[in-house]
Amino acid sequence: MSDNHTGAISEIVGALILTSLITLVIGIIAVGFLSQGTPAYVPAVRIDLIQVGSDDLVLIHRGGDTLHRETTRIYVNGIDRTIQFQREDDPGTWTTWNVGERLVYNGTYTSVRIVYSGSDAPALLFTNE
The missing domain is CATH 2.60.40 (Immunoglobulin-like)
Incomplete structure (x- = not known):
């Protein structure tokens, strides 16, 4: 009898990858919206x-x-x-x-x-x- 316990691990790995991708996409969108452009040049x-x-x-x-x-x-x-x-x-x-x-x-x-x-x-x- 051989027990195959790999089913639960693949679900956890899939959930971690999906969570990482969602976090990455949210971060990229946040940087795009919250970043300021370069300030205008004003002589000193x-x-x-x-x-x-x-x-x-x-x-x-x-x-x-x-x-x-x-x-x-x-x-x-x-x-x-x-x-x-x-x-x-x-x-x-x-x-x-x-x-x-x-x-x-x-x-x-x-x-x-x-x-x-x-x-x-x-x-x-x-x-x-």
């Missing part, structure tokens, strides 16, 4: 603002990433004045703003905001308010 900068005389506003790039005019907006008193700023060392139209460079605006101000507009949503980089 340190900017100082000084008033020279009664009419000159000077912005000094003290450190961080280079800013590009295409993706940077400078609002003076709520109005976009980006193209009216000039580099102190090169009075022409600026295209990049690097560490140590100064942007000069001739005019009075009460508020200044610098906004990065290159990502999906605009990001405030600087304000004096």
